[in-house]
Amino acid sequence: MQKLIIATKNKGKMKDFNQLFSKYGIEVLSLLDLEEDIPDIEETGDTFEENAAIKAEVIAKKFHLPVLADDSGLEVDALGGEPGVYSARYAGTHKDDNDNLHKVLEKMTGVKEEKRTARFVCVLALAQPEKATIYKRGECEGHIGVEPVGENGFGYDPIFIPNNYNKTMAELTSEEKNQISHRRNALIQLEEWIKEN
Numbered sequence: 643m644q645k646l647i648i649a650t651k652n653k654g655k656m657k658d659f660n661q662l663f664s665k666y667g668i669e670v671l672s673l674l675d676l677e678e679d680i681p682d683i684e685e686t687g688d689t690f691e692e693n694a695a696i697k698a699e700v701i702a703k704k705f706h707l708p709v710l711a712d713d714s715g716l717e718v719d720a721l722g723g724e725p726g727v728y729s730a731r732y733a734g735t736h737k738d739d740n741d742n743l744h745k746v747l748e749k750m751t752g753v754k755e756e757k758r759t760a761r762f763v764c765v766l767a768l769a770q771p772e773k774a775t776i777y778k779r780g781e782c783e784g785h786i787g788v789e790p791v792g793e794n795g796f797g798y799d800p801i802f803i804p805n806n807y808n809k810t811m812a813e814l815t816s817e818e819k820n821q822i823s824h825r826r827n828a829l830i831q832l833e834e835w836i837k838e839n
């Protein structure tokens with residue numbers, strides 16, 4: 643595989659994917675790199691798997707190429723798994739990272755540290771013309787801080803403290819994040835599958 647379309651418009655995800663795929667010499671294109679303007683694909687599924695498949699299959703049909711889609715989000719135990727599949731639009735359809743993470747912090751007011759457990763989840767769907775879509779899931783366990791810290795990364799990174807670290811994901815460099823992230827863990831499994839197939 644030399645070229646892969648990633649069915650995303652999220653620049654933070656693309657930065658992660660570029661870093662992850664560059665070591666294999668695979669060129670990755672996001673929907674923002676294509677000539678054609680692709681309208682937003684509605685994420686109507688109840689699970690990360692369904693949403694990833696919707697995004698990958700719509701684009702694969704259109705371009706007759708292998709397409710990888712990522713559906714990901716944050717699951718907070720004290721919030722019954724929220725924001726989950728609603729992570730990108732938790733504080734509204736304007737999809738603002740800062741508003742979203744403040745909504746989580748507000749809802750977590752008064753929750754003690756040992757009850758602040760959470761995980762990032764990433765489901766990758768690889769859609770290939772004429773073949774069944776395959777799925778790989780990766781997770782990264784941690785807990786929610788009490789205020790945003792750090793400038794790197796995107797989304798909920800400033801409030802997520804990975805297990806075995808005493809800083810947030812947004813204080814890690816992109817190289818450090820990509821050694822432990824949910825996206826990396828899903829990609830490791832995808833690599834295994836690619837080697838076997």
Ligand SMILES: O=P(O)(O)OP(=O)(O)OP(=O)(O)OC[C@H]1O[C@@H](n2cnc3c(O)ncnc32)[C@H](O)[C@@H]1O
Nearest residue numbers: 650651652712713714715716729730796797798799
């Ligand atoms: O659908 P696409 O175009 O890929 O982009 P999106 O931002 O809408 O992506 P999702 O539907 O998968 O929603 C994922 C949200 O979960 C959060 N998220 C996912 N991965 C993350 C990461 O590595 N660090 C921090 N937050 C993350 C972030 O708020 C994302 O907007």
Ligand SMILES: [Mg+2]
Nearest residue numbers: 683685713730
């Ligand atoms: Mg989305």
